[in-house]
Amino acid sequence: MRRGIVQFRPHQTIMRPEDPPSIVYTIYEGWAYSGIVLGDGRRQIVSFMIPGDSIGLLSLYGKSPIGTVRALTPTTLCMFDANDMKSQLIATDQGREALERATIACATEIAHRLTDVGQRRASGRVAALLLALEARLRKRGYSERGAFEFPPNQEHLADALGLTPAHVNRTLMQFRKLGLLEHSKGRMHILDFSQLQRIARED
Amino acid sequence: MRRGIVQFRPHQTIMRPEDPPSIVYTIYEGWAYSGIVLGDGRRQIVSFMIPGDSIGLLSLYGKSPIGTVRALTPTTLCMFDANDMKSQLIATDQGREALERATIACATEIAHRLTDVGQRRASGRVAALLLALEARLRKRGYSERGAFEFPPNQEHLADALGLTPAHVNRTLMQFRKLGLLEHSKGRMHILDFSQLQRIARED
DNA sequence: CGTTGTTTTGAGATATGTCAACAGGGGTGG
DNA sequence: CCACCCCTGTTGACATATCTCAAAACAACG
Numbered sequence: 001m002r003r004g005i006v007q008f009r010p011h012q013t014i015m016r017p018e019d020p021p022s023i024v025y026t027i028y029e030g031w032a033y034s035g036i037v038l039g040d041g042r043r044q045i046v047s048f049m050i051p052g053d054s055i056g057l058l059s060l061y062g063k064s065p066i067g068t069v070r071a072l073t074p075t076t077l078c079m080f081d082a083n084d085m086k087s088q089l090i091a092t093d094q095g096r097e098a099l100e101r102a103t104i105a106c107a108t109e110i111a112h113r114l115t116d117v118g119q120r121r122a123s124g125r126v127a128a129l130l131l132a133l134e135a136r137l138r139k140r141g142y143s144e145r146g147a148f149e150f151p152p153n154q155e156h157l158a159d160a161l162g163l164t165p166a167h168v169n170r171t172l173m174q175f176r177k178l179g180l181l182e183h184s185k186g187r188m189h190i191l192d193f194s195q196l197q198r199i200a201r202e203d
Numbered sequence: 204m205r206r207g208i209v210q211f212r213p214h215q216t217i218m219r220p221e222d223p224p225s226i227v228y229t230i231y232e233g234w235a236y237s238g239i240v241l242g243d244g245r246r247q248i249v250s251f252m253i254p255g256d257s258i259g260l261l262s263l264y265g266k267s268p269i270g271t272v273r274a275l276t277p278t279t280l281c282m283f284d285a286n287d288m289k290s291q292l293i294a295t296d297q298g299r300e301a302l303e304r305a306t307i308a309c310a311t312e313i314a315h316r317l318t319d320v321g322q323r324r325a326s327g328r329v330a331a332l333l334l335a336l337e338a339r340l341r342k343r344g345y346s347e348r349g350a351f352e353f354p355p356n357q358e359h360l361a362d363a364l365g366l367t368p369a370h371v372n373r374t375l376m377q378f379r380k381l382g383l384l385e386h387s388k389g390r391m392h393i394l395d396f397s398q399l400q401r402i403a404r405e406d
Numbered sequence: 407c408g409t410t411g412t413t414t415t416g417a418g419a420t421a422t423g424t425c426a427a428c429a430g431g432g433g434t435g436g
Numbered sequence: 437c438c439a440c441c442c443c444t445g446t447t448g449a450c451a452t453a454t455c456t457c458a459a460a461a462c463a464a465c466g
Contacts, residue, residue: 036318039404044318061303066314100264107310111269114317115239115247118365121421153444162321164423169446185431201242324453356412367455372414388463 003079008032008071014055015069021059024082027051030075031151035159036067045160046110048072048133048152052140057103060086073151117162124203125161126171127196130181134190150188206282211235211274217258218272224262227285230254233278234354238362239270248363249313251275251336251355255343260306263289276354320365327406328364329374330399333384337393353391 006025008014014025014032029051037043046067049055055069059082089095109132116128133150137143154172158165175181180196182189190196208231211217217228217235235252249270252258258272262285292298312335319331336353340346357375361368378384383399385392393399 036314038318038322042322044321046314046317058307061307063307066311103306103310104261104264104266107306107313108269110310110313110317111239111249114249114313114320115241117317118247118320118363119241119245155444160321165445166424166447167422170422173446358412368412369414369456370454372412373454376414 003081006077006079008075008077010071010073012071013068014071014075014077015065017064017066017068019064021056021062021064022082023056024059024080024085025055025077026080027053027055028076028078031072032069032075033072033152033156033160034065034067034069043159044162045156046113047106048156048160050133050137050140050142054102056082057099057106060089060099072156113160120200121203122161122163122167122171123174123199124201125163126157126168126175127200127203129157129161130188130190131193131196131200134188146190146193148188149186150183151186206284209280209282211278211280213274213276215274216271217274217278217280218268220267220269220271222267224259224265224267225285226259227262227283227288228258228280229283230256230258231279231281234275235272235278236275236355236359236363237268237270237272246362247365248359249316250309251359251363253336253340253343253345257305259285260302260309263292263302275359316363323403324406325364325366325370325374326377326402327404328366329360329371329378330403330406332360332364333391333393334396334399334403337391349393349396351391352389353386354389 003023005028008030015023027049032049032053032055033045034047034049034055035043035045044067049069055077056065058065089099112132113129116125120128134143134146134148137148142148152160154168155165157163158168161168163171172181172183175196176183178192178195180190180192180199182191206226209228211233218226230252232254235256235258236248237250237252237258238246238248240246247270252272258280259268261268292302315335316332319328323331337346337349337351340351345351355363357371358368360366361371364371366374375384375386378399379386381395381398383393383395383402385394
């Protein structure tokens, strides 16, 4: 079933909306992100993908991806043939459920991002995104007591949150001054979870 | 398989996140909407649902709905047992595909809403939402040359778009003055598609 | 005709955007 | 090892889209 291992460098495009839905990847190492690009260059980052996530889940449903998927860091992927993988998965109850779970988790996450962007002010959006990412990373063992690799730069965050890079910066700066987190050189360390949770809830 | 016909009045709750995933509805008549409610009363409307849409698709995957689903108008629903319906659907290729298509269409729509709210200014958001709804309504035969029943009030639109009702009003007002649409008493009439499309694209 | 909910409008406040300059770090080539 | 460059982060002054709050007009409805 596995078709091989592929590597991508930062910024490289892994999958496009116009690609045929013939391939699925699984992230072995590195981060990627999926974004919808508008005609004039604006883009909405719809999701960040971390090791263990699938890229091109929609291929399993015969659909091309919604957005463009690009590598955020040097990335190692396992490559599968969509048809092969699908028949493998739907052969067993476990497989079907795993696929369904992944699809739904993805949709749920997007709905929550929509809620963040639609209803929260800048500080709440940043806090909510960081907490959501930390939770996902922790489940997979990539976060140690709130400290983890965090490759997105402030422009990525801005595009994910519907903010401006400058404003993301001010917001992170403020969090740092309040002692809520440390952040430099691609590492994030969340110091005060409960305070960030409060901000995510109230702002 | 069908368990019965149910009716709901405006504002009534059809399904809650804490409900067990045992039921699926299909809208026979009327509109509903699904929204995520925050602790302090803010809410994000995630999707509007029109006749032909399913409510509680996630029940088929053993999951409770992401948000609260409420009736927007007097609504008539067909009610199904989730397990029965699932076994019916996955029995045939057609059924499986229909289910997958519905699930994916829903997720795709949410991703586009996220893009609207994250990247567009008020006029672009309103235009994009109206056009998306008109397209869905037209496919099902509920829009005649851009004219259709439109039950959401400006507060619903505001909650869907991450805007304030006052601002939705000003935006609609402006569209009307420009002759792009007519809108009163629960009816919408889109007069200038290409201009609205331009606004959706550029704003 | 009151009542209730929605739309419309205004004046003023503010969160966020814009733009531009500067700083720092890390790589690269000389 | 230095000089340079590029990318990202940081900061400031200023602009503005959108919000807030509140009042009034309007419409639907019993």
